[in-house]
Amino acid sequence: MAAPSPRPVVAVVGATATGKSALxxxxAQRLGGEVVNADALQFYRGMDVGTAKVTEAERGGVPHHLLDVMDVTEEASVARFQEETRVLFTEIRGRGGTPIxxxxxxxxxRAALDVLEFPPTDPAVRAALEAELETRGEAALRAELAAVDPESAAKVADARRLVRALEVHRITGRPFSAYMPRREYAAEAAxxxxxxxxxxRAALHERIAARVDAMVADGFLGEVRALADRGLRxxxxxxxxxxxxxxxAVLDGELTLAEAAEQTVVATRRFARRQETWFRADPRVVWVDALDPTLVEHAVAAVAAAAASSPAAPTAPLD
Known part of the structure; x- marks a missing residue:
């Protein structure tokens, strides 16, 4: 008898301030799930108010993973995140749960869900290529890339990307273009x-402005002051x-608190537009109305439909 398909990974995506965390x-409460954070800024300890990180009360007793796992001085790594999320998917499913x-x-x-391979890097190889860029010139390196990876050669627009594409080829023997992501769920996520x-859009803008106002009222500036003492800069x-x-910038005397709040609203609105563009480009996303009073029921139904269409249905019911 064929092994049953695991419970589907459920990804809740969309622009900031649309209610992703609450959904x-x-x-998770309906499906017996555990939440895995995919907001890069919520990895950081102490970045709570300014990221609208869910509080213990808001988590409703649901286990949350990859929150508060890094210091603000550390650099987030997509490759490391990919490894950690896929381990978590396996562990949560092994407990009979649904990864959210x-x-x-x-x-x-995309790193968590899709076939997305990260090409290696080698400082010595990169340094050699940068030296060649100075001595041989960009045209010679472009000709070399065109010979081994014409697809990348047609796309790279600057010397930095040119060096990176050649670095990958010299290390791996594979064209940089071979590492481009595909809209295909990885085995660990499917x-x-x-x-x-x-x-x-109008409602989203109102929510963003209200959220920033609430952040300021909740002590956002004090949070940043404390984080600055811990190396935020x-x-x-x-x-x-x-x-x-x-x-x-407020702490440095460059902006007033009101000016900083307004600039934060404007920047967040721009970011929300980029998020919408990113996720709307993926035809696999099932869109639901954030203000639908039956939102949870519609979301559960979408998950059940995905489970039913997988090669083998899960052994445990999804609701």
Missing amino acids: AVAL LVGGSGLYV PAVQLGLRLD EGPTASRAIGYREML
């Missing part, structure tokens, strides 16, 4: 279903986060 908790991946960091979601939360990922860089 993830509700689904949640976050708006598009690349991290079966999977992506639920995208859809919200009218030196953090290659954390220091560039929307809101945090603006609050650092």
Whole structure:
């Protein structure tokens, strides 16, 4: 008898402030699931107010993974995240649970779910190529890349990417283009279903403004002040986060708190548009109305449909 298919990984995606975290908790409660964070900024300890990180009360007793796992001085790694999430998917399924991946960091979601291989790097090889760039010139390196990887040669637009493409080929013997992601669920994630939360642009803008106001009222500036004492400014990922860089400018006397809040709202709205563009480009995302009063029921039905269409149905019911 063939082994049954595992429970699907459920990814809750979409723009910031659409209610992803709340839906993830509700689904986990309904499906016997555990939440896996895919918001790169919520990896960081102490970055709570400015990332709208779910509190213990908001988690509703649901286990949450990959929250508060890094110091602000550390750099987030998509490759490491991929390894950790896929281990978690296996462990959660092994406990009979449903993995609920949640976050708006598009690349991290794809790394967790899709066939996405990260090409290696070698500082010595890169240094040699950078030296060749100086001595032989960009045209010679472009000709070399065109001979071994014409697809990448047609796309690279600057010397940095040119060096990177040649570095990968010299290390692996494979073209850099062979590492391009495919919209295909990896074996460790399949079966999977992506639920995208859809919200009218005007309503989303209102939510973003209200969220930033609430962050300021909840002590966002104090949070950033404390994190600055712990090395926030030196953090290659954390220091560039929307809101945090603006609050650092307040501490430096470059902005008023009101100006920082307004700039945070504007930057967050731009970021939300990029998130929407990213996720809408994926035809596999099942879109649901964030304001639908029966949102959870519709989401559960979408998960059940995905499970039923997988090669073999799960042994345990999904609701």
